[in-house]
Amino acid sequence: MLSVLLAFSGCDKRNTSDSEKESFRREVVDKDPPATPLSPEESITKMQLPPGYRVELVASEPMVQEPVALAWDGNGRMYVAEMNTYMKDAQGSGQFERTSRIKLLEDTDWDGKMDKATVFVDSLLLPRAILPVGDQVLVQETNLKHIWSYRDTDGDGVADKKEMVFRNDGIDLRNLEHQNGGLLWNMDNWIYPTRDNLRYKYKDGELVADTLIDNMTGQWGITANDYGRLFFSEAGPGLPAVQIEQMPAYGALNFKDQFTPDFAVPWPVIGTIDAQGGKGALRPEDNTLNHFTSGAGQSIYRGDRMPADMKGDYFIPEPVGRIIKRGEIVNNNGKIQIQNVYQGKDWLASADMNFRPINTYTGPDGAFYIVDMYHGIIQESEWSGPGTYLYGIIQDKELYKNRGMGRIYRVVHEDFELNQKRPNLLNEPASKLITYLEHPNGWWRDNAQQLLVLRNDKSLVPTLEKIALGEKATLSEKSGPVTRIHALWTLDGMGAMNKNILFQALADADPEVRKAAVWISEIYIRQNDQEVIQKLRSIKNDPSPDVRIQLMLSLRENKTEEAQATVKYLLAANPNNEVMQASYNSFVETHRKIAEEKERIKNISPEDRELIAKGAVIYKQLCTNCHGPEGKGIQVGERMPAPPLAGSPRMQGSDRILPIEILLHGLKGPIDGVEYTDMMPSMAGQSDEWIAAVLSYVRNSSEVGNNASVIKPEEVKQVRERIKLIPGGATLQYLEVHKGYRTTERNWAKEQE
Structure with a gap:
């Protein structure tokens, strides 16, 4: 056992006391930790947090097993x-058997610990997305692009009505980590989903898709x-935050410095020997x-039962590192950057090797x-099969023995009492729901808005207008x-x-209200409403860069x-606004490439x-x-996960032939003298058409160049067929591919003939 106490280095960006800084220290417990599973109570004792915070158990096995996501309905029931x-196991055996589930957990006495569980939906294929919408729960499974709605109509905790709310008969052939x-x-x-170029509006029991x-x-x-700004993360290249500068409808926009370099640096408290990158990581x-290597399940704390400086901060788990990192969101002239709150340590770090935090949320209790x-x-089997570093670990x-378990925790603070009011939004009248629009916890506001939109009670419009204008509200x-x-x-x-x-609203004293009004005005802009467009022109010198x-x-x-x-004026008047200039340039370039691509493919066979296109x-x-x-x-700091194409x-x-072999075998560096952090797994499991299509796009696309x-x-x-003659078929070192593997392969194949 390694018992090294690493003293805190650097200064926190928050106004914490000297005593707190001294007591909150990163302790590396073990360089080569054991993998023996611990009870939930034992696991909690292995977690290191700042003073005042503590972890409480909400649910554990056998009540829940292998949990990956949760959501509460309007009455506070947890799915x-x-x-x-x-x-x-390392090969992912039996992974696509239909034995996964959606569980319904209830805290009947509202003491913070679940005491009732039912299988809400059974026999699913690795469910990955759940979203309560009114009295139904939307679910998306792995490999399928359909989205289903499930309802419990008789109140027994088991869904008895299933309807398709979005139909897409295509099969998602991506690795399950990339869906x-x-x-x-x-x-x-x-x-919004986390991936792809779609978003949905819920209308008359269906999801109507909009293509981005x-x-x-x-x-x-x-x-x-x-304020409705979305935050994504991308585990593959190790990006703890992506697409945070503008909404997806306006296109992709990312900056290298949208998070500080140290925010992509985890500080685990045990040896991370099962990192896919091996010793180099x-x-x-x-x-x-x-x-x-695997940031996921990020959330912004929007509750009211934690220290004030935690509200609005960005939290993201790193399940390989067994940590949860905390970042402060800073707006500089309209550009968002996430900055580390702690230096040389993380907000939460566990010394339990089986601790795998993969999602975080603000709860209705705060x-x-x-x-x-x-x-x-x-790590998924494409990176952990025989012959890989991970396989040996x-x-x-x-x-492979440590499965069938799972825990849900809540973090609380000793200076705050949690909200004791049990939500009952599904059963309350719309006139009561309006009062929750001013609740200090974002969970209540979001659910109240959703239910008001779903019920669409127009008699409430006058009250909503008064609230929107800042007149006397409900509470x-x-x-x-x-x-x-x-x-x-x-x-x-x-x-x-x-x-x-x-x-x-466009004249509101608060810039976020004015920004929202501009955003909402798009319903009129699309109709070429000149009165609205002229009104928007009148605020082109708004003092807020966000507006x-x-x-x-x-x-x-x-x-x-x-x-x-107006757009031309804005660009000329704001030459140093990085977001505005980069976004518009990207917009112009995207449309140029679309036009260029249409022209180029005229001479290509259908x-x-x-x-x-595929x-x-x-x-x-x-x-x-x-x-x-x-x-x-x-670019992730000083490194790149994979080479440019x-x-x-x-x-x-x-x-x-070489590009085909690379996709069939996979590849690992160095490449052209450069060492890359990630290994490309073999794509041999994909069809011939799949491999031909993606290679043809990369080789013959104006977007890639x-x-x-x-x-x-x-x-x-x-x-x-030729590769089948070769024993093994493991991922190849690049030098083998580049300097003679194919010659060796052909000679070997010829000998077999």
Whole structure:
């Protein structure tokens, strides 16, 4: 056992006392920790937190097993998605058996610990997204693009009515880590997934999809702040925050410095020997993880029962490092950056090797909730099979034995009493729901708004208008800015917005209210309403950079002379606004490439055009995680997870066999003298057409910038057949591929003939 006490270094960005700094120290407990499972009570004692915070158990096995996500309905009942077949061994045996479930947990005496559990939905395939909508629960499973609604109509805790609310017959062939990892009903009344280029509106019992111009690359988890700004994360390249500068409808926009470099550095308190990157991913002095590898399940704390400086902060678990990192969200001239709150340590770190925090939430009681999968193997089988570094660790530590468990915790603070009121929103009249729009806990406000929109009781419109304008509200003398914004979006969701209310909101004293009003005005902009467009032009010199940025975003698609003149003025008047300038440049470049692509494919055969189009979808859904949306790679601090594809001699050269072999075998560096942090797994499990399509897109796309011939499925088939003659088939070192493996392969194959 290593018992090293690492003294706190650096200064916290929060005003914590000297005594607190001294008592909150990172203690590395063990360089080579045991993998023996602990009881929930024992596991809690292994968690290190700042003074005043403590962890309480909410539920554990056998009540829950393999939990990955949770959500509360309007009455505070907890729905938990269980992935019961996830990684039972290093090869992922039996992973796609339909034995996973959605559990319904209830705290009947509201003491913070669940005491009743029922199987709400059984026989699912690795459920990954759950979203209560009124009295139903929306669920999405692995490999399927449908979204289903489940209802319990007789009150026994078991769903007895199942309806499809979104139909897509396509099969999701991506690795399960790269599929959609959440659904969120946002303040703007759109339902957002974590990935792909769709968002949904709930209308008449169905989800109506809207196609976005860019593919979102978030993975597991999605969250929003009090004003509806979304925050995604991307585990593949180790990015703890992506797509945080603007809403997905306006396209992808990311900056290298949208989080500080130290925010992507975890500080575990035990050796992280099961990191996929092997020894290179660990600090030599104590074997702890030295960079993010799997951030997921982020949330912004929006409750009212924790210290004030915690409200609005960004929390993201790193399940490989067994930590939860805390960041402060800073707005500088409209540009968002997440900065570390603690230096050289993390808000929560566990010395239990099976602690796997993968989702976090603000609860209706005001506590901070953690979903702990409590599972031995956290990396999917493409990276943990025989021949990999992880396989040896899994076998040596017998991590495959540690499954069938799971815990849900809540973090509380000694200075605050949790909310003792049990939610009953599903049964309360709409007139009561309005009062919750000014609740200090965002969970209550969000659910009240959703239910008001769903019920669409127009008799409440006058009251909502008064709240939106800051007149005497339901509980206080004057509604605050957040409440006013909720009222505006509720009116919008009910189809009851009018220009009188909108124009007054555009003149509100609070910039976030004005920004929301500009955002909402898009319902009129799309109709070329000149009165609204002229009104928006009148605020082009708004003192808030956020309002000016939103004005540019909302008007730039409108082709009227007035709208374009306003956009042109904004760009000229704000030359140093990085978000505004970068967003508009990206917007122009995207449309240029779309036009260029249409022109270029005119001379391509219909068959090849269809193949490239399929490859574009695959690339944007999967490959952008590591190679970037334009194939230029992704920079994470001083490192890149994978090499650029744009300009790659292997992707645009005349050799058509080598790129096929790379996808069939996988690849690991160094490449062209550069060491990359991630290993590319074999894609041999995909079809010949899949491999041909994605390679054809990368080799022949104006977006990536390469100009080479397409690769046909028949070519992939021929190479695959030849590779079958080779023993093993493990991932190849790049030098083997580049300097003679193919010659060796052909000679070997010839000998067998």
